[in-house]
Amino acid sequence: FYQWRNDSVCSPGVTENHADPETMLLPFLREKVKLTGTKYGCGGGGCGACTVMVSRYQPATKTIIHYSANACLLPLCQLHGAAVTTVEGIGSTKTRIHPVQERIAKAHGSQCGFCTPGMVMSTYALLRNKPQPTMDDITEALAGNLCRCTGYRPIVEGCRTFCQEANCCQANGAANCCLNGEKNGDEPEQEKPQLFDKLDLLPLDPTQELIFPPELILMADTSPQTLTFHGERVSWVSPVSLEELIQLKAKHPKAPLVMGNTNIGPDMKFKGILHPLIISPTRVKELFEVSQTPQGVWVGAGCSLSELHSVLKKLVPQFPEEKTEVFRALNRQLGNLGSVQIRNVASLGGNIVSAYPNSDLNPILAVGNCKVSVISSGGRREVPLNQDFFVGFGKVILQPEEIVVSVFIPFSRKGEFVQALRHAPRKEASFATVTAGMRVMFSESSRVVQDISIYYGGMGPTTVSAAKTCQAIIRRPWDDETLGQAYDILLEELALPPSAPGGKVEFRRSLTLSLLFKFYLEVLHKLKAMNVITDEVPEKIQPLPREIQPGLQEFQPVSKDQGNHDAVGRPMMHRSAISQATGEAVYCDDLPKIEGELFLVVVTSSRAHAKITGLDVSEALQLPGVVDVITTKDIPGKKVRTFCGYDEELLAESEVSCIGQMICAVVADTKAHAKRGAAAVKISYEDLPDPIFTIEEAVEKSSYFEPRRLLQRGDVTEAFKTVDKVYEGEIRIGGQEHFYMETQSMLVVPVGEEMEFNVYISTQWPTLIQDAVAETLNISSNRVTCHVKRVGGAFGGKVTRTSVLASITSVAAWKTNRAVRCVLERGEDMVITGGRHPTLGKYKVGFMNDGKIVAADIQFFANSGNTVDESPLVAEKMVLHMDNAYNIPNLRGRGAACKTNLPSNTAFRGFGVPQSLLIVENMINDVAMVLGCPADKVNMYRGPSTTHYKFEFNPENLLRCWEEGKRRSDYSARRAAIEQFNQQNRWKKRGISIIPIKYGIAFSDGFLNQAAALVHIYKDGSVLVSHGGTEIGQGVHTKMQQVASRELHIPPSKIYISETSTNTVPNTCPSAASFGTDANGMAVKDACQILYQRLEPIRKKNPKGTWESWAKEAFMEKISLSATGFYKGPDLYLDWDKMEGQPYAYYTYGVSCSEVELDCLTGDYRTLRTDIVMDIGKSVNPSVDVGQIEGAFTQGLGLYTLEELKFSPFGLLYTRGPSQYKIPAVCDMPLQLNIYLLPDSENPYAIYSSKGIGEPALFLGSSVFFAIKDAVAAARSDSGLKGPFSLNSPATPERACLASASPFTQKVPASKPGSFKPWALDI
Ligand SMILES: Cc1cc2nc3c(=O)[nH]c(=O)nc-3n(C[C@H](O)[C@H](O)[C@H](O)COP(=O)(O)OP(=O)(O)OC[C@H]3O[C@@H](n4cnc5c(N)ncnc54)[C@H](O)[C@@H]3O)c2cc1C
Ligand code: FES
């Protein structure tokens, strides 16, 4: 096993004499080799945070191949003879950073930085194979890398600098191109400031890359021997010949053959399946052979899907088109299957034998008449891949001892057409909902079907054949009539029961029809092109556009008079971006293990509402490595945390109220042992009656966390009597998982004396953790120091929930007197920690015929889960924000936090506003639909205005954003163009929407609006700044560095920020409410001003002296070089009885316009363009602020169009990782994203006239929701449906497709609610 560390040199390999077959590369790298740059994000191949490059020497061709792979799924034993390059290996700040690292960092592609090493390594592996990639190559390479902060645009932009074609200005079309040395005609455009300078980048020199270790080449060339490894529970054998493999399989038929480990790995990890013996046939050369015959090609079953893809891509141009139909169909599917990292390791044989219900390849292999050659001690045989082969979920017809050696893919014949079709919840890196292979063969020069074969995936437990449907088509002409009858048969043939696993029953059934229709059209066009038919054929459905254009980011430059040292207002790179890109940045779980350290795993409830009747930990305590089990009885201090006046048990004692509630915790010497210990804890329950899951159930049973809130102005009831029209509607918004890339992580270290503890933790609020640990351990706060270096994303999810986990971990550390680490697995994190509140909004609106809304009565119900957390505050914020940008004279809103038996929901970026405003905008949209006109904003605040809580403000900048948004997006012209497009297209529709936001900044609980800072100047002139804000990716440390730079009149490079800690700055407030820079900036400013003032006599004495000389002199003169700064923020409040107050310091305004193209047959859509205009005053750092806008917008886009939490009817969260829960990926970026910061805006209420920006833009993601709704309305109109309709959020392809009401969706009978138990709940 090899690691490469420094420049171009392969350091001596790491020798591992006891490789455990259960150990994956990721924990090995992180824990054994101490290379922590490679990150854990999910453990299942779904996030890309762990991407490394694997290189192997291939003796047969004497070539070296390089490929990216997910370290979390790579068994260590599999890497014998391979070289692994990690992010540390390609560049470091100590030596030289690699251009990839530099460019992603400088393009501002790293915020929290947790995804960055993975992004770097995916790009690096691409460049090793293709130094001048295309944009398609880049987006393909990054498709499997998730980022929760940036919105991807800056990452793609950084990578774009490697591809020549895309660096063209694109301003004037091909004729006048900057790459030809021609100038852009619009000269002043060039003077606009840029977020980064493309000329200031290191060149990529492929000759400087790392070389493959020569000893590995030697090793590969010497005759190989059988390898065996034995671990604690599992043994591993890697045979070298087919004969040996056959013998092994005959002897151990149950032992799996591990190739890519992308099926076996997740099974072992997530389902706890144990295979005592694993056979690894990756060195058996027969499994990798490719050979051509006159009938087709044999591809070794061991070939990775990427190898298969490249073999087929090479073959296609060598043969006439008619012969390569199957090859091309496979290629199409291979381009979309999983991510590049998965395809690079997953094998063809593994995919076939895994027999996933929604395998992408199997339907094509089946229709393509492919077959496998299998071998066993009984001999060799060939087996066709047809309906008899796939016998059930994960089962094929082969005998356990049989090995698939190779797969035969035949040439297609003249008159034969094959197509691959799939629809997935996310366009890329996602298993399909429904996937299909279809093949039709015509008699010569005729439209009569001679043979047809159709297979679907996702429509049953395995790949299924639509044989009856095929029977109805065969020997009949390929026309509307034949297909019309076929749809009916297909509907009957592939009827899913209404409670089928996976849900989406109506959608899946309608997809089978619409995919067949797509195939029908495609073939019709081919027949027409071949002159077989002459009649008119309906329009061809073009694929959705996918080419990402460079976006604009416009901001005001700093004034010409501003000094060069003064960094305020300049686009300064995130201060840790380079360290994040080299993997050197230290996150909580990167801290080295402390002597005697233990790992903690929590045991959670498997019942939603039950009495605990027994807790047996005896078996767990017997297991190797297990040290203790912590229960509530062990807690020395307060056993509950109190939030909003309600107590929440840290560990449940006698009763549980949701699945995922923590009951006890196992501590052991390693994570693996703690996990096994946790699995061995036995808990018995007695179910309690009537658990409450849905909002409706909570409302029916009056299950609320009080107080419920009411705000109103005017006389709503009276006003309804005066209006032209009244409309009542409702909309449901699903919850959202934070999906911070770094899961909850902490390390509690007892100092060893006087009950002192150091807590290293990933949190937004160190003081809360300090309080929680002190209370729980019954010690005073001065014994607990909480340290936060950086947080790998938080979004509101690392406050209250983290404090509960920290309390439990501290009990374990206290009881065992050892350091205890707790890092949640992704699935645990998703089950335990809750997220954004799913919300139901009901409204009644009264309006005039000109669109003027006169009265509205709105109710907000938030599903809060089993504990109060901050839910009443979230519900409060819903009613506080419900006016958004609109002046509705008679307005009433009620907010309620519903108590249910689901995991407790908590703060999430926007804190209820994104739900509230979607409801309000939907109401406005309904008004427009009732009136049959576009949702134009006739109700917008204008002139001096007063909100419904009697707060006066001036909406001028809101209106400026609105006008600028319309102008910049060219809204009117594009709306007209869309109408034309929609008239010309039956199956694709475009939609556009423009949405405003007015977002209140600061905490409405006035006491939270305070901050402090501590600034030291050292004798050498270097400055250390500490403040109360935590660096969660939002760039607050970078901005604080800029503030200090201005106030001390020194360049930012002299200023350092090490961490946030409770012993430097006490009693801090959370980094939340978009108030971090406002509050901490003022405190840092204060401290710096005090210090600068103190230096005045020294400066006066020696005006020409340097900063360093002044610092030294001040020390000699006994002047204190350390100062605290403090900021007493605004006293905000709301008097709920009087319904008035000033809950916000000021408003941040913005407008977003998005256009989408929707495929009405599948519900797939693409955001073609988004323009955002944002008023953020005078930006302290435009690059950081643009990053916040884009990131929040993308998170909103995820909330409103993509991310779906699914709960079982018993309250179990199904969606426990990136495979089931889809956050936006690169493929979800708007193809063009333009950001404009409103110029000439002042804000007297915040530092340097800036404005808070962390949260406001999230709601702007709803412009995509309403653009989809607009497109759906156009589709409905073609089906004769007019007026308001229901579209809940997220507007997933499923919802968009069903709402579009195509003839296919209309064919599918809806199951009667109540007549069956649905697979998932509508919570
Ligand atoms: C994140 C992620 C995303 C994915 N997305 C998709 C997707 O979009 N579409 C899709 O179709 N698939 C997808 N997959 C599934 C993936 O394609 C399969 O897991 C993979 O092809 C299995 O191959 P493997 O080599 O990794 O199998 P392994 O996990 O190594 O083995 C799987 C099984 O196959 C058996 N096996 C392997 N080779 C042979 C052989 N030669 N003879 C007999 N038995 C054999 C093994 O005994 C074992 O039981 C995804 C997987 C992951 C992890
Ligand atoms: S940690 Fe490996 S892909 Fe997520």
Ligand code: FES
């Ligand atoms: S920067 Fe990508 S996850 Fe934070």
